[in-house]
Amino acid sequence: MxxxxxxxxxxxxxxxxxxxxRVLDHISFQLASGEFVVLLGPSGCGKTTLIRMVLGxxxxxxxxxxxxxxxxxxxxxxxxxxxxxPRLIPWKSVRKNIEFALPKHDxxxxxxxDDLINFIGLQGFEDAWPNQLSGGMAQRVALARALxxxxxxxxxxxxxxxxxxxxxxxxxxxxxxxxxxxxxTTLMITHDIDEAIFLADRxxxxxxxxxxxxxEIRIPFAHPRDRTSQDFQRVRSELMRIFxx
Amino acid sequence: MASTNxxxxxxxxxxxxxxxxxxxxxxxxxxxxxxLTLLLLWEAAVRFGWVPNSLxxxxxxxxxxxxxxxxxxxxxxxxxxxxxxLSVGFALGTATGIAAGVLVGASRIGARMxxxxxxxxxxxxxxxxxxxxxxxxxxxxxxxxxxxxxxxFCTLFFSxxxxxxxxxxxxxxxxxxxxxxxxxxxxxxxxPGAIPNILSSMRVALALSWTLLICSxxxxxxxxxGWLIWDARNFSRADDMIVGMIAVGILGKASxxxxxxxxxxxxxxxxxxxxxxxx
Numbered sequence: 001m002x003x004x005x006x007x008x009x010x011x012x013x014x015x016x017x018x019x020x021x022r023v024l025d026h027i028s029f030q031l032a033s034g035e036f037v038v039l040l041g042p043s044g045c046g047k048t049t050l051i052r053m054v055l056g057x058x059x060x061x062x063x064x065x066x067x068x069x070x071x072x073x074x075x076x077x078x079x080x081x082x083x084x085x086p087r088l089i090p091w092k093s094v095r096k097n098i099e100f101a102l103p104k105h106d107x108x109x110x111x112x113x114d115d116l117i118n119f120i121g122l123q124g125f126e127d128a129w130p131n132q133l134s135g136g137m138a139q140r141v142a143l144a145r146a147l148x149x150x151x152x153x154x155x156x157x158x159x160x161x162x163x164x165x166x167x168x169x170x171x172x173x174x175x176x177x178x179x180x181x182x183x184x185t186t187l188m189i190t191h192d193i194d195e196a197i198f199l200a201d202r203x204x205x206x207x208x209x210x211x212x213x214x215x216e217i218r219i220p221f222a223h224p225r226d227r228t229s230q231d232f233q234r235v236r237s238e239l240m241r242i243f244x245x
Numbered sequence: 246m247a248s249t250n251x252x253x254x255x256x257x258x259x260x261x262x263x264x265x266x267x268x269x270x271x272x273x274x275x276x277x278x279x280x281l282t283l284l285l286l287w288e289a290a291v292r293f294g295w296v297p298n299s300l301x302x303x304x305x306x307x308x309x310x311x312x313x314x315x316x317x318x319x320x321x322x323x324x325x326x327x328x329x330x331l332s333v334g335f336a337l338g339t340a341t342g343i344a345a346g347v348l349v350g351a352s353r354i355g356a357r358m359x360x361x362x363x364x365x366x367x368x369x370x371x372x373x374x375x376x377x378x379x380x381x382x383x384x385x386x387x388x389x390x391x392x393x394x395x396x397x398f399c400t401l402f403f404s405x406x407x408x409x410x411x412x413x414x415x416x417x418x419x420x421x422x423x424x425x426x427x428x429x430x431x432x433x434x435x436x437p438g439a440i441p442n443i444l445s446s447m448r449v450a451l452a453l454s455w456t457l458l459i460c461s462x463x464x465x466x467x468x469x470x471g472w473l474i475w476d477a478r479n480f481s482r483a484d485d486m487i488v489g490m491i492a493v494g495i496l497g498k499a500s501x502x503x504x505x506x507x508x509x510x511x512x513x514x515x516x517x518x519x520x521x522x523x524x
Contacts, residue, residue: 055422075422087419091437091514100433101423129514 004185005031005054005153009063012049023049024061025210031153031185038196039189040239041206047189050211051157054187055079067153077103080146082159086138088130094141095126101145109148116144119181120174136167140174147182156188160195172198176223193239197232198225205242215242302484310484311491320473324492327458327469330386331500334393335454339447342398346405350439351431363402371396371457375464384465389458396457397450404446408439441515444508451504455497470496 012024023046031037041047052058054065056075065072067079080101088097095113102109117123120140130138139159146154156175160168172195179186179199190196196203197219205214217238221231284304290296291303302310314320345363348355374395375388382388412435420430462471470489477485 057418057421075424077424079422081422083415083419085415087415089416089419089434089437091440092433103424131514 004033004035004068005187006064006066006069007050007054009050009053009061009065011063012046012053012061022210025212027063027206027211027213029204029213029216031187033185034183036179036186036188036199036201038200038203039187039206040193040196040203041189041191041211042208042243043191045206045209046211047191047206048157051081051155051187051189054153054155055081077149078152079155080149080151080153081155081157082139082142082146084158084161086130086133086135086142088133088138088141088145090130093127093129094122094133097130097141098145098148101148103149113144113148116148120144120178134167135163136171139163139171143175143178147178147184150182151184154184154186156186156190158190158192159188161190161192168195173224175199180223193236193243194227197235197239198227203239205239300481300483302487306484307487307491311488314485314488320488320492323468323470323473323489324496326386327462327471327493328496330389330462330469331393331454331458333386334390334458335397335451337390338394338397338454339401339450341394342401342450343405343443345398346402346439347409347431347436349402350406350409351427351435360406363399367399367403371399371453372460375461378461379465384467389461389466389469392457392461393454396453400446400450400453401443404442405439408442409435412438441512444504444511448501448504448508451500452497455493455500459493 007027007029009024009027011022011026013020013022015021027050029037039047039050049058053061054072056072056079059073067076088094089100092100095117098113098116099109102113117126120143122137122140122144125133125137130141133141142159159175160171163171176199188196188199200219203217203219205217206212207214217235219225219235221229225232288304291298291301291306311320345359349360349363350356371392374392378388378391378395382391416434416438417430420434425433458469459471459474462469463475466472470493474486474489474493477483477489
């Protein structure tokens with residue numbers, strides 16, 4: 001199967017107060033089409049920088065990132081992102097926020113937007129303002145906005161990091177449901193070990209800054225995964241061991 | 246009737262209703278106490294000669310005069326002249342101020358071309374422009390409109406530029422990720438984000454516009470409410486003078502109320518402190 005995403009970055013650094021801050025160090029991995037991969041790493045290791053590079057927001061680095069064999073030179077609608085905060089436009093309704101992602105408004109998309117709103121369970125809230133939504137609902141809208149253009153690659157930058165643990169578990173199940181329907185190739189970054197095991201086909205473990213790939217773990221067991229199962233706990237202790245080594 | 250009262254709980258018991266009426270009276274009193282006291286003091290001051298009563302009219306005299314001037318349309322005519330100058334000047338100044346603010350706030354080239362000039366002219370108080378504007382536009386409507394435009398322009402330019410420059414950079418990044426062009430970035434992200442700033446400064450600009458209108462009509466005019474006030478002073482008609490002032494006060498409040506309505510309409514998406522106050 002064709003690779004959806006190929007990351008081949010030898011180095012990325014920032015100039016900070018006259019000094020050089022190295023953020024990424026030889027990061028190289030691929031995502032097969034339809035794969036769900038989680039980048040797991042400690043806070044501040046450079047995960048978000050990597051996501052920004054894949055988005056095309058940051059092009060100053062050594063190496064190459066390719067989507068479907070085409071080099072990333074800038075932003076594009078073939079990639080979509082859900083940020084850590086919902087980042088909804090406060091003066092647009094739920095529906096207008098989702099429609100904002102569309103290249104230009106055309107009535108053909110309207111039924112697709114309706115379908116998405118129903119699918120993520122926000123019917124009845126189409127005309128609500130973002131500040132009337134709970135954190136979980138707002139993040140659902142952000143997910144719908146990311147999916148509305150049917151992207152080749154969905155990027156998730158700790159999307160549930162700011163939610164309480166019960167909402168977080170519900171949203172992880174929701175994400176899985178969406179992933180199973182849309183089949184979008186997904187790259188998620190998180191520092192939550194349980195979240196990574198629950199969702200990923202493959203976990204890429206990153207080191208602290210400058211981030212490099214420490215190891216890669218394939219999660220062989222099928223969805224839906226039971227957080228209390230022995231398999232789950234085995235992978236969990238393995239990851240704990242890696243982080244504390 | 247007594248039996249129905251036992252079965253059905255009426256929403257307001259008689260005691261509650263009395264308490265409700267008392268509450269309403271209390272609120273009405275809170276609104277009325279200051280203006281009523283001022284009116285009474287004023288009436289007393291003129292009647293008992295605490296102030297020179299040949300130069301200052303009492304509220305009752307003013308009220309009678311107000312009716313008369315409404316009756317012979319002299320108040321309406323002058324008010325209309327003033328309102329025309331105010332609304333044309335305010336609309337012109339606000340529109341150009343917002344446009345220049347967007348240009349300077351959203352475009353580096355626009356900022357280089359316009360900002361130094363505007364920022365140099367900004368500290369000159371609009372009133373200092375009056376002699377020049379009279380030379381350029383005469384003593385008719387045009388010089389007043391120009392002065393009010395100038396004042397509104399400066400106020401709106403400043404707040405629009407500031408509003409756009411302090412836009413949420415996360416939303417700008419979002420527009421970037423969604424491949425939006427500059428036009429959409431300005432119209433759907435930067436400008437709406439600056440709307441709360443723009444609207445509050447429009448109210449400041451409106452108050453300034455009234456000041457400038459009356460100033461310019463006092464200095465050189467043959468019509469309008471400012472002229473009416475000044476003319477009455479020249480002919481020692483104390484009642485006319487105060488009628489003119491009251492007209493300015495009422496129209497000023499009404500115009501501010503209109504802007505307040507507009508502000509509430511355009512910023513419904515915000516949960517503001519005042520909604521919490523109003524419950």
